[in-house]
Amino acid sequence: MTDIKSPKKLIEVALPLDDINAAAAREKSIRHGHPSTLHLWWARRPLAAARAVLFAQLVNDPGYQRELGYGVNKQEAERKREKLFDIIRELVKWENTNNEEVLNRAREAIWESWRETCHLNRNHPQAAELFNPEKLPAAHDPFAGGGTIPLEAQRLGLQSNASDLNPVAVMINKSMVEIPARFSGISPVGPESAIKKQRVLSEKWEGLSGLAEDVRRYGEWMQKKAHDALKNHYPKVVVTSEISESYPHLRGSEGQELTVIAWVWARTIPSPNPAAMGKEIPITSTFVIAGSGEKTAFVEPVVEGGNYRFDVKFGKPGSEAKKGTKLGRGANFFCLLTGTPIPEKYLKKEASEGRLGQKLMAVILESSKGKVVASPSLEMEEVALSASPSFRPDVELSKHPQYMGPPRYGMTNASDLFTDRQTLALGTFLSLLDDVEKKVLDDAASSGALSNDKEPLRSGGAGAFAYAQAIRTYLSFGVDRSSNYWSALNAWGGGFVVQVFSRQVLPMVWDFVEVNPFSSSTGNWLGAVEWVSKVVERSLVPGNSGFALQADASSKVSYLENSVISTDPPYYDNVPYADISDYFYAWLRPALKKVYPEVLGTINVPKSNELVADSQRHGGKQGAEKYFLSGMIEAMSNISEASHSSFPVTIYYAFRQGESTDEGTGNTGWETFLNAVIDSGFSIVGTWPIRTERPTGMKVNWNALASSIVLVCRKRESYVGSISRREFQRYLREQMPESLETMIGGESGQAPIAPVDLAQAAIGPGMAIYSKYEAVLNQDGSRMSVHDALVLINRTITDFLNPDSGNFDADTQFCSSWFDQYAWSEGPFGEADTLARAKGTSVDGVREAGVVESGGGKVRLLKWGEFESDWDPTYDKRTPVWEACHQMIRRLQNHGESAAGELLAKMPEKGEAIRQLSYHLYTLCERKRWAEEARAYNELIGSWHAIVAASHETGHTGEQVGLDI
Structure with a gap:
């Protein structure tokens, strides 16, 4: 069969990671209208991250034309790549979530790449089936959870398919990607609000504003009915x-x-x-x-x-x-x-x-x-x-x-988790859902805004009957949201009610608060309705079709063939969401069983097939690991078979419980997960660390690993054989340095990856070599484990960054080795003298350079705060990279990025070495758990892009007159 010509996608080459991470972190502070406030789901990925990853997964990297011999030079490819970066930078901003101008630029770039791919494969035997230039492939997330990825695929113009085993997750996805597409542009049919709260009512009712307004109107109608029934239980x-x-x-x-x-x-x-x-x-x-x-x-x-x-x-x-x-x-x-x-x-x-x-x-x-x-x-x-x-x-x-x-x-x-009055209140609102569905149906039929067909919502209906069921669905989420605040497990936060699931556990609370559904303060019913309606109005996508179904990711029948797959599967020892989501299912099932009987048919949330390494369910740690590995291999194999060959698959992994040792960063869950991905037939071609948590200050989270790693995977070519351990090590030495140079910002021009994330990001090119082959064989013929491969990858990173690699001056090599042994403490002169001679320098020479203090038979490295405050490299006769690096830190800490840029402008030739030394010293400090020391190096790298920009604004004003040692 003719091979498919599959251009590399942008995500396989480069990303504006700083911009994505900044937007993802900022998004954590967004509340009103954010999809996370529609219905609680745990560990959602930010919209910004999902949107950027999908876009980069769908567009061709401009360098592919050079690879195919089209004559596009490197500079032109970089210029085009920067234009794609600009699209991503705008795309990830929260305020552009529904900005059609920005979204259309992204959609046009996706279509352009798809048509290029179709043209390249126009002679393929399955061209009509696989490469229709008039129709984009559909997207599928088989672990849809809170619905972030399916929603963002829909926003970028793809038909979106979401599946999950958990019925609560399925209902969230139906409300986010399935229902909205059918009711775009609908004018509200409900009785006009008596509690307008100065809302500006639209005349055009564009998008989903009419649907959102009806959620409000019928929510208020329910409030009146419920208050009439319950007012004696809530006296003033x-x-x-x-x-x-x-x-x-x-x-x-x-x-x-x-x-x-x-x-x-x-x-x-x-x-x-x-x-x-x-x-x-x-x-x-x-x-x-x-x-x-x-x-x-x-x-x-x-x-x-x-x-x-x-x-x-x-x-x-x-x-x-x-x-x-x-x-x-x-x-x-x-x-x-x-x-x-x-x-x-x-x-x-x-x-x-x-x-x-x-x-x-x-x-x-x-x-x-x-x-x-x-x-x-x-x-x-x-x-x-x-x-x-x-x-x-x-x-x-x-x-x-x-x-x-x-x-x-x-x-x-x-039922034990709620007081009798709370149960009565929730049950009253629940019982009103039948009445509200009937009223919506009558109002919609009499308004003439929708057809009077009786096709139900679950069968694709888009008439009055389905609309009534849609309003019921969103108001059911109002009941479920309220259950999170009307429980005997809510604490009082001094001025507000603390939701039950402030953490991913069902807690026991001794002194609890019971809120009034009919107050205008914390936890009231109309507040819950408003949260739901704002999400419908501000974040969901009208127009594009979407589908959500209940399915086990380990089952082949649940997959759409030749789809673009991006997914966030459960990680190794994940929280068993099936257990804690029974809390919501207890109310969601009676609310919507008539509307979605297939999804809500079981008495409890299904638990036995949930893919998580839970020792409680699987007879201990060993049984749990075996269950998770076999299930994940099945799921990943299905994903590999179902994915479109022209697109890589992107898989999120929630990295946690990191262990920093001399062998690098890793953990059992991470290695188990990588094993599952590789054993399923994937080759890992990239890893991107995505920060999905809002930072609370660099000084607090100096060593916080990225919340997620996005793995970029391609189907492994079947004819690739095995290689030896020695060959693997040789390929690492030959191929890793170029990738590491790009990651630390050597030639790409993009902001460097932070030192804290480098080990994770570098796994990509390292595992790309390991997973490309059927196996890497040890000397005894046994297959090299993922753990051993990660150890060798981490050693390659260390070797690349180490000043002893030959890229650094002798003084810096001495300082680095001395720092490894003594940090800022004193050490014996004799030992320092021996080390200095071995590195090709002397203690006196290093002291003359101004980086050590020597006397009384002791030698000590100076801290950056002890360096000369008026130092000027253009007049320094002996400037090791060590001195230049710590003078940069001193200038950054005391005077900021602009001042540090002015200093760099006086020694531009040392920039790359300064940065590489910072990475090395950060890695050394992190593994030794020297938090205070590590933070300074991480901050220097984190500010490097701005420092370089300031340096160019200043202009490279001089060259050093001293020795270039």
């Missing part, structure tokens, strides 16, 4: 003289009614001390409610006659108030009435036998001038406990010891 509180005395702005308002924002509860159990006669005593981790210092509101327990009550006090609380009834770490408390310790064992026993209760500690009220904390009354507690829900979410919870806290304390069913 009358302002008393005690309340007005504590809050001066309420004086004169006695008798007025205030809405309750939240009720703060303590859990209770019977006292273990017989003297307390079985009284229910509070189990709470703090009595502090809000504020800090002198403005703190806290609960003071008042013990009288063998009973107790809670009074709210103001002012600076004592240490006892901050600790509540807690004793030390873990679930250890004391009896408020008798002082008797309550060990965790007793607490678990009482809770497991159903004797976990609750006691109201405080109420938080809503006033026109802020929040008001007040003491509770017996009537408030009685009203709260009087609710009697007819529906309870009957889903048995996993008892996973690592991720599921409540089942350890008898809360084994989803």
Whole structure:
């Protein structure tokens, strides 16, 4: 068969990584309208990263024309590549998410590359099937999760296909890529909002603004209905003289009614001390409610006659108030009435036998001038406990010891996680979904805006009936969002409710907050609806078709042939999302089972086929690793078979638990994952470190590895045989330096990869050699493991960066070796003298260069802060690279990037060596865990692009008159 001509894609050659990482990190601070706020899903990748990776995966690298002999010179290829970089730089900005001008530039570049590829393969026997210049290949993400990758593929103009085993993830993807395409340009059909909140209503209702407006309108309709049904359970509180005395702005308002924002509860159990006669005593981790210092509101327990009550006090609380009834770490408390310790064992026993209760500690009220904390009354507690829900979410919870806290304390069913009043509220909104679907159908039919066909949403319907089901789906997400804030597992954050899943675990919370769905403050129903509607309006893509289905990535039948595949599979010891997502499934299933019976057919989220190395499920660590490896190989093999041969596959790996040793950076999960990818028939042709977490300051995260590594993979050519270990090492020595030069910014002109990410990025070209062959054979004929290959790759990086490699002057070689042994500490002169002679210099010479202090039989390297402050390299007669590097650090730290650029302009010929030395010293410090020292080198590289720019602005003003040693 004729070979497919497959030009290299941009992602196989170069990326403007700094711009992508900056946009991805910034995106973490975006809230309103971001898809992550539609429905909680864990470990989402930023839209910016997914969009950039997909674009670079789809467009041809301009250098391919040179490879095919088209006569395009290197400079022209670099110019064209820079134009693609400019598209990416604009594409990744959050404000350009729906900027059609920017998106169309990207789409045009994708189409241009696709037509070039089709033209190259016009004589291929399967040209009509594989290379239709009028139709782009579809995209597919078989581990779709939170839907970021399918959504961004759709935004770039591809038909998007998303699949996942987890039904909650499937529903998220349906709402993001499947439903929106059918209802673009629809005018709202619902009753005009009575709570406009100064919204500017559109006249054109372009895109998905009409759909979003109907989500709001029918959400408000549900609010009115639910409030009518529940208002007696959420009474207002009358302002008393005690309340007005504590809050001066309420004086004169006695008798007025205030809405309750939240009720703060303590859990209770019977006292273990017989003297307390079985009284229910509070189990709470703090009595502090809000504020800090002198403005703190806290609960003071008042013990009288063998009973107790809670009074709210103001002012600076004592240490006892901050600790509540807690004793030390873990679930250890004391009896408020008798002082008797309550060990965790007793607490678990009482809770497991159903004797976990609750006691109201405080109420938080809503006033026109802020929040008001007040003491509770017996009537408030009685009203709260009087609710009697007819529906309870009957889903048995996993008892996973690592991720599921409540089942350890008898809360084994989803219904146990909510108070009766919370269950009643959620159940009421849930029951209104039938009514809202009927109302939308009637309104849509009478408006004439949609056809009256009865084709359901799950079958591709786009008429009034399907529209009613679509509105129901988005409002179901409002219920699910609310369940994350209306639970007995919510903590109070001083002024807001903390969502249940602030971490990727289902936590146990002792003092919890119950919010009012009908307040205008934290956690209210209309707020949940607004979050959902803003995502529909601002982030989803109208027009392009998309499909989401429930499927196991290990099953071949779930794949679309010849598709562009980009995916974020579960990593080795991932959180078992199937366990924790039962929390949401308990409400989502009754809400949408009628609409999507196939997806929501199981009682619980399927767990047995979830691809994660969980020792709890698979009989220990060894069984878990075997299960994960075999399952991932199956999935990757399916991906390899289904992917279009003209495009590489991109695979995200969430790198974590890094181990920095003398052998480099690695971990068991990473090696297991690489094994699975290679064993499935892929050759890894690139790795890109993508930062998907918002930095909190360089000084805190000096050594934070990139959150994700994007692997770029191609199908391995079947005729490639094996090579020996010696040949592999030779290829590493011959081919790695050029790639490393590009990564540290030697010739590409792009910003260098940060030292902290270099080891990860360099895995790409190293593994490209290893995975290109069927096997790399050791001397005994055995197959070299991925672990051993990574060790050799890391050694090649070290050798390349090491000053002893011959690219550095003798003084610098001495300083580097001395630093490796003593850092900034003193060492014996005799040892220094021997080392200096071996490197071809002398201690006196190095001292003359101004980089060491020598005397009293001791030698010490000077820290960068000790170097001459008015140093000018144009008048220095002996300037080792070591001195130039640390003078650059001194100038950057004390005066900034512009000043450092001015200094570099005086010694431009040393720029590359300075940078290479910084990488080497960072790597050395990182492996020795010298955090403070490493940070300075990382900061120099991180600022290098700006320093070089400043250097060119200044102009290269002089050349050194001293020795070029």
